[in-house]
Amino acid sequence: MISTKDIWPIVTLLMLLFSFAGKDTVRREKAFEVYTSDSIRIDVELVYNADNEPHHYFSHVRTPVCEDGLCDLLVIDLQWDLLGNFQRYETVTGRPLTKFDHEPFTEDDHLKLQKILTDSRSLLGENQLDDLIDEGTKKVSEEVDAVTGATKKAVQKAVVSGAVYSTYVLWHIVQGEIAERIPEHTQSIWNEDLLKDFLRSGNYHYQYHALDQLSTEQYIDYMPEILRMIDGESVFVSLYTLNHLPAQALENEQWQLALAQSYQDLSYRCQNKLLERFEEVELGGQSMEILTSATKTMNESQLETMLGLFQKNKASLTDETIRLLTGLLTHDNPVYAEKGYQAIKAMAPKNKAARKAIKDYEKN
Amino acid sequence: MKRLPFTLLLLVCTELLFLQKANAQKGGSESTVFIETESFSEKGGWKIDQQAFDVMGSSYLLAHGMGRPVADATTEVIFPGEGTYHLWVRTKDWAPYPKGPGEFKVRVNDTPLEQVFGSSGSEGWQWYYGGTTKIVDTRVKLALEDMTGFDGRCDALLFTKDKNFTPPQENDDLLAFRKKMLGLTDTPKDAGHYDLVVVGGGIAGTCAAISGARMGLQVALIQNRPVLGGNNSSEVRVHLMGDVDKNYYNKLGRIVRELDNGDPGNGNPDGDRYGDKRKLSIVTAEENISLFLNTHVDQVETKDNKIVAVIGRNIATNQEYRFSGELFSDCTGDGTVGFLAGADYRTGRESQEETGEPLAPEESDDFTLGTSNLWASVETDSVTTFPETPWALQFSDEYHIDEHKADWQWETGFGNFNTITEAEEIRDHNLRAVYGNWSYLKNEKKEKYKNHELAWVAYIGGKRESRRLLGDHILTQMDIQDGKMYPDATVTATWTIDLHFPDKENSQYFPGEEFFAATKHIRVKPYTIPYRSLYSRNIENLFMAGRDISTTHVAFGSTRVMRTCGMMGETVGYAAYVARKHNTNPRGVYQQHLDEFIGILENPSMDLQSQPINQELKRENE
Numbered sequence: 001m002i003s004t005k006d007i008w009p010i011v012t013l014l015m016l017l018f019s020f021a022g023k024d025t026v027r028r029e030k031a032f033e034v035y036t037s038d039s040i041r042i043d044v045e046l047v048y049n050a051d052n053e054p055h056h057y058f059s060h061v062r063t064p065v066c067e068d069g070l071c072d073l074l075v076i077d078l079q080w081d082l083l084g085n086f087q088r089y090e091t092v093t094g095r096p097l098t099k100f101d102h103e104p105f106t107e108d109d110h111l112k113l114q115k116i117l118t119d120s121r122s123l124l125g126e127n128q129l130d131d132l133i134d135e136g137t138k139k140v141s142e143e144v145d146a147v148t149g150a151t152k153k154a155v156q157k158a159v160v161s162g163a164v165y166s167t168y169v170l171w172h173i174v175q176g177e178i179a180e181r182i183p184e185h186t187q188s189i190w191n192e193d194l195l196k197d198f199l200r201s202g203n204y205h206y207q208y209h210a211l212d213q214l215s216t217e218q219y220i221d222y223m224p225e226i227l228r229m230i231d232g233e234s235v236f237v238s239l240y241t242l243n244h245l246p247a248q249a250l251e252n253e254q255w256q257l258a259l260a261q262s263y264q265d266l267s268y269r270c271q272n273k274l275l276e277r278f279e280e281v282e283l284g285g286q287s288m289e290i291l292t293s294a295t296k297t298m299n300e301s302q303l304e305t306m307l308g309l310f311q312k313n314k315a316s317l318t319d320e321t322i323r324l325l326t327g328l329l330t331h332d333n334p335v336y337a338e339k340g341y342q343a344i345k346a347m348a349p350k351n352k353a354a355r356k357a358i359k360d361y362e363k364n
Numbered sequence: 365m366k367r368l369p370f371t372l373l374l375l376v377c378t379e380l381l382f383l384q385k386a387n388a389q390k391g392g393s394e395s396t397v398f399i400e401t402e403s404f405s406e407k408g409g410w411k412i413d414q415q416a417f418d419v420m421g422s423s424y425l426l427a428h429g430m431g432r433p434v435a436d437a438t439t440e441v442i443f444p445g446e447g448t449y450h451l452w453v454r455t456k457d458w459a460p461y462p463k464g465p466g467e468f469k470v471r472v473n474d475t476p477l478e479q480v481f482g483s484s485g486s487e488g489w490q491w492y493y494g495g496t497t498k499i500v501d502t503r504v505k506l507a508l509e510d511m512t513g514f515d516g517r518c519d520a521l522l523f524t525k526d527k528n529f530t531p532p533q534e535n536d537d538l539l540a541f542r543k544k545m546l547g548l549t550d551t552p553k554d555a556g557h558y559d560l561v562v563v564g565g566g567i568a569g570t571c572a573a574i575s576g577a578r579m580g581l582q583v584a585l586i587q588n589r590p591v592l593g594g595n596n597s598s599e600v601r602v603h604l605m606g607d608v609d610k611n612y613y614n615k616l617g618r619i620v621r622e623l624d625n626g627d628p629g630n631g632n633p634d635g636d637r638y639g640d641k642r643k644l645s646i647v648t649a650e651e652n653i654s655l656f657l658n659t660h661v662d663q664v665e666t667k668d669n670k671i672v673a674v675i676g677r678n679i680a681t682n683q684e685y686r687f688s689g690e691l692f693s694d695c696t697g698d699g700t701v702g703f704l705a706g707a708d709y710r711t712g713r714e715s716q717e718e719t720g721e722p723l724a725p726e727e728s729d730d731f732t733l734g735t736s737n738l739w740a741s742v743e744t745d746s747v748t749t750f751p752e753t754p755w756a757l758q759f760s761d762e763y764h765i766d767e768h769k770a771d772w773q774w775e776t777g778f779g780n781f782n783t784i785t786e787a788e789e790i791r792d793h794n795l796r797a798v799y800g801n802w803s804y805l806k807n808e809k810k811e812k813y814k815n816h817e818l819a820w821v822a823y824i825g826g827k828r829e830s831r832r833l834l835g836d837h838i839l840t841q842m843d844i845q846d847g848k849m850y851p852d853a854t855v856t857a858t859w860t861i862d863l864h865f866p867d868k869e870n871s872q873y874f875p876g877e878e879f880f881a882a883t884k885h886i887r888v889k890p891y892t893i894p895y896r897s898l899y900s901r902n903i904e905n906l907f908m909a910g911r912d913i914s915t916t917h918v919a920f921g922s923t924r925v926m927r928t929c930g931m932m933g934e935t936v937g938y939a940a941y942v943a944r945k946h947n948t949n950p951r952g953v954y955q956q957h958l959d960e961f962i963g964i965l966e967n968p969s970m971d972l973q974s975q976p977i978n979q980e981l982k983r984e985n986e
Contacts, residue, residue, distance in 0.1 A: 121869070204762045234760040236873060267758045268461040299462035299485035333484040334493070 026050050028058065031185045034177045036063060044178055046185070053197060054189060056081055057182050060092075061173060065165050072098075074166060078174055082194075083205050084182030086117050086174040099162030109160050116158060116167060117174050123158040124171045183209075199225040204237050216246045223255050227262065235267045242273040250281045260287040264294055275305045283309060285316040292324040300335060303328075307343040314347055322349055326357040337361070395444050395525040398545055401425040401437065401508065401518045402680050409434025410508060411823060413517070414588055414679040416788040417660050418700065420489065421539065422519055423679040427468060428823040429513025431750060431799070436471070436507045443502040449523040451477060451494035452531050457484045458515060458792050459755040466516030471507035472497045482516040489519060491531045497523075514753075515795060515823070552675050552684030556654060558584045560940045561689035563661045563674060566594025567604070568910030568929040569695030570643060571619045575937020577652035579968075581944060584687050585653050586676055588660035589824070592643040593623070594697065596926055598635030600826040601738050602772070603627050606927035607858040610890040613965040616855060620930035622646055631738030631770045633819040659685060661696070664704040670904045670949075671705050691905050691940045691950070695933060698784055699831035699912035707900045708834040712779075713917040721841040723861065723886065723918045733828035733864045733921075734777025734881060735787070737794035739821040740769040741802070741813075748817040752807065756800030763873045764804050765880065768816055774798070775828075775881040778866050783830050791825045797879035828864070828911070828924060835914030836951065837896035844891050844919055852954055853892035854965060855931040860885035863921040888922055895961070898936055899950030907940065907950055909933040938964045 027048040034042050040063045049055040057080040064071045075095040079087045091097055097105040097113070105113070116122055159167040186194075190213075198210035199222055207229055219226065226249070229241045249255050260283075263271055275291075283291075288309070295306055310317065310325065317325075328340025341361050344354060402412045402423040410425040417423060427434045443449070451472075457464040466482035479494045510516055522531050532538040558581075562573045565587025573585035595602040604624055608617030623646065625639025632638070647655055656676065663675035665686075673688040694701040699709055714721070715728040725731075759765075774794065777783055781790045798821055805813045837850070841861065862885055866878035897914040900906040908914065909932035911924045923929075942953045942961045953961050 204760070234762055235758040236760055236762050267754065269758065271462065297462060299457075299460040300487065301460075302462055303485075332479075332492075333486055335484075335486050335490070 027052065031057060032181055034181065036173065038064065040064070042173065042178065044182070046189075054082055054186070054194065056087065057084075057178075057185075059178065063169065063173070065169050074169065076170070080174070080179065080182055081203065081205065082182070082186045083209055084179040085120075085205050086179065088114065089117065089170075089174075097163070097166065099160065099166075103162065105160070105163070109163070113160050113163075113167065113170070116160070117171055120175050120179070122171060122175070124168055125175065196222075196225070199229070202232075204234055207237050208240060211241060211244055216248055219246050219249050220252065220255070223249060223252075223258070227255075227258055230259070230270070231262050231265055235269060238266065238270045239273055242270060242277060245277060247281060250277055253284055256281070256284060256287050257290070260290040263291060264297070271302065272305075275302060275309070278309060279305070279312070283313045283316065285318045285321070288313055288316060289318055289321045289324070292321045295324070295328060296331075300339075303336060303339060307339060310343055310347065319351060322351045322354050326354050329357050329361045395447070395449075396529070396545070397441060397443055397449075397523040398542075399439065399441055399506065399521045400682060401520060403682060404437045404439035404506075404508070406438045408437045408508075409510070410437040412658075412679055413823065414660050415791060415825065417588070417662065417679070418698070419785055419788070420519070421662070423660075424517050424519040425508065426823060427466065427508075427510035427513060427516040428821070429510065430818045430821050432513040433510045434513055436509050438505065438507045441504050441506060443499050443504050443523070445502065445525075446499055447525055448496050448498050449525055450496055450527055450529070452491045452522040452524070453479075453481050453494050454489060454491050454519040454522070454531075455481045455517060456489045457482060457486055458517060458788075459796055460485045460487050461755045461796075464755050465512050465514035465753070467511040468516040468518065469509045469511065470494060470521065471509055472499075473501075473505050474507070476509060480511070481518070490533050491522070499523075514799070515792075552686045555656065555685040555687045556584065558582050558654070558687065558689040559944050560584075560691045560693060560937070561674060561687045562586065562693045562695055563676075563701045564594070564695030564697060564910065565589070565592040565655075565657070566695060566697060566910060566929070567596055567620070567623065567926040568933040569594075569693070570623060570647060571930040571933030572693050572695055572907070572909050572936045572940075573653050573933075574619050574622075574647065574650060575934040575968075576940045577650045577937075579937060579941035579964075581652060581937075581941055583650075583653045584656065584689065585647065586656045586659050586661055586674070586687065588658065588676075588679060590657050591640045592647060592657075593638065593640060594926075595826045596623075596638060597643075598638045598640050599824040600736075600822055601628075601631050601635065601638055601820075602736070602826050602926070603630055604927045604930075605859055605925035606929075607856075607890070608927050608931065610858050611856040611931075612849075612853060612890075612892055613856070615968055616931045616934055616965060617927070619934050620927050623930065624927075630772055631740050631820075631822075633740035633742050633769070635820065656685065656687075661701060662704075664701060666705050666903075668904075669902060671701070671906060674701060674704075691907065691943060693907040693909060693933075693936050693940070694833060694900075694912060695908070695910045697827055697830060697911050699833045699908070702833040702900055702903060702906060702908065702912070703831060705903045705906065707903045707906060709831040709912075710834060711831050719840055719916050719918070721916060721918045723841055723863070723921075724916070729779065730782075731779035731917075732777055732783050732830070733924075734775035734781075735783060735790045735794070735825040735827045736770070736772060736775045737791055737798065737822045737825050738770040738774060739798045739802075740819050741816040742819040744815050744817045747814045748806075750803055750806035750818070753799045753803040756796040756803065757874065757877070757879070759801055759804040761808070763869070765801050766805070766809070766812075768813070770798070773867065773881045774879065775864060776879045777828070778864075778878055778881075780876055780878065783827055787825060787827070791823065793877065794825065794879060795821065795823075829917075829920065831912055832915055832917075832920060833906075833908045833912050834901050835897045835899050835908070836901050836954070837894045837914060839893060839897050839913075839915040839919040839923065841916065841918040843894075844888050844922055847889055847891050849892055850894040850896075852895035852958060852962075854895045854898070854935045855893045855928060856890050857893055857923055857925075857928045858888070858890045859922050859925045859928060860887050861918060861921040862886075862925075863918065886921075893923060893928075893932065895935065895939065895954055895958075898932060898939070899954075904949045904951070907936040909936045935965065938968060 028045045031044050031046040044057055044059045047055050047058050059078045062075045065074045075092045077090045195210055198206035230238050329337050331337045411428050412423050413426040414423040458466050463483045463485050467480050468482050469476045532541045560576045560581050561584045562569045563586050570592050573583045577583045591597045623643050625642050628637035658679045659676040660679055661674045661676040665673040671692045673686050675686050677684050712730040713725050716724040776790045776793045862883055864881040864883045867880045867882040870878045870880035910929040915923055939953050942957050
């Protein structure tokens, strides 16, 4: 019979596991294992969410960290996303992270360690452990009969002060072979559901990855998701998506119109990219009408691009587009008015109102 | 005598005549009034910006409020008569992406005119029509009303009764029009004759002036800002680098030490720590120095490969001054005096074939180190906000700079912009990076930044590289790394070869628009700079000190730091003394008086006033 006393540690352990993994993760399976340079085995698990979808990778690590012949056991839980980007760590009860002379990590130390471990381009990747220590400056331990070198000034930002060895060892675990093997493992289980999840995730790593997997046909299939990314929070994801849109998506009447409708809500760089992409294809009358209504808020260089689109697509311009365009002739900015005038005149419109606007402008 | 007009660059226009409480000038029509905004009697929170003077031929007012509208600039003008006037405003949209934030209004007799200026979507300076206003009393109060605090700017106002009159938009036409209207004089005020005229009041120029003055020379020190110190002033806030304790001539560096106010780092929010007052008080204590602040030199008179005089204009009043002299020192950083005088100069990077330098690129190009507009935030007791800035650079979780203040890495240029002709654009690009990133941090990383507030953003750019004036010796990487000790060795330099380039990640996200730098420090042992790198090879009476001395691009990477530049200034002051004593030029000092000059470097007396040569020089000047 199991007593209450026996159950509590199990309950506590389960609570810890669930609190770390997130409340909606339910299943985990071993994905692969790696060995450190000290031949320590590290098992990496794939953790699923409540809907049984792959959610993240996890590892409970126990490894010695040795400093001038003195070794300490580092025990820690680590988490990566599905593409091997390190997400966070959590200490294990009874095994706090410590610095020189067993001084415990402060809150700032934890914040710094989290930042360092997340930085895949840290100086730690370029340096050997010995490069980080200035052997010329020794610190004497008060607790053990040992001395240790001080951290070199150039790498002080890249390590937690007093915990150079732990920082170095941990960084190489989270950014080393495991980070390389995770995308391979994810690729081995890649399917349409994951593709959809990645596109809808809001995680830019996932979104770039998914975009890179899309065939031209899939771009069309996933245009609702693509449009959400173009119109989304991240200017860089939006730019990337616009850059990689296949011509078929730009030519498609429905999606071309949707893209034109998104113009006003885009950031400046994305607006420019969209206009640039529109220069590659023929634009329909409705798309041109929507873009023309945006000319009032365009800057001079965007207006230049737009006037080029008028020339190129003049066959499809509606009366409403011409009417909107003639509005430029009375623009507050004389440069806009002149550019508008030159463009409309060159089109020699038959539209009466437009011809009158040209005459009025010439009179003034 | 040939008077060289200021012929620099693309946009050429001269200044409108300053009209404050005086009779309005009559120009193209009998009833036209011009007002230069930098001449407004009260600037309020607006700042005078002269950084594009060499391009525009004018200063202008800038509403630099870091997102908080600044107080109005105001003035009074006497109009030529009553009636209805048409207003024209010369301004620009500095961030037309697609519409900039620099909105402002013009108020006439406390009534704001309807038109909003500064967000037209056009990036160039031009005249904008502002509607009509009825003038009843000819004494008119004018005001510029900033609406956003985001760097709106205004060059000039024009009122005319002639409804068909349009001010010239083209630069050449505008130049002629302004001259005609305002009669910029061809005979500027005489500001005196000097043994040594030092142009540029950064660390190098200030040291040159003090050094020369203490040797008994009569010195003019001309600076185009209201403070001394240049990049080390409170306007730019770059700290002093380079050592002064490893000198071959160990008495060099004394003046640099005097000016050194301690090390507050780069971009410290406390501007006082850069010691503007210390620098000014040291200079004003020198009775042999005539100091001209707020004066931008834009013309040079030459005769037979010698400079006879330089002409500068006050950046607020537009009064022109003529400074004649025997010797001149170009401490402008940009090499402006040398350029105007026709001195040989170089910009960009030399090729490896040309210099033999291992660090030089294979092909020569226009690449230069960039310009920094440093900034700092401070922690406050309460939560503060900062607006969205859609016209600025845009950031995301994926890429932003997660820092509460700037350091040297905040830098724009790198061959994407010309550091002289596009100085305004470079500063503006820096501002777009600073504001865009800060807006991201304040709005998207509230937990970390909610209690931080922008305390200071530099509107004066800290330039690193422009022209290098060529001397009898051009310092190279080999000179530095081989530690060559020439007979005319002077200043000892210690800084690494520190050649910045765009940070790789920044390039990935902002290709061609980088604003963040990286570097690799190539270590050097202390080495000496030959005196022949401190004077022009073809303008006979021109010295240089500071970042525009005669080096290759690679060597410049090491000589450019300010304590080293300051010691160049000290050296130039001593050389000028020897040149005056023997009535020779800078080259003559090297060819005929090198031992004496080196003797002074070894043991410069700081009190030579009683020596015969100085009394003689003084009498001559009097």
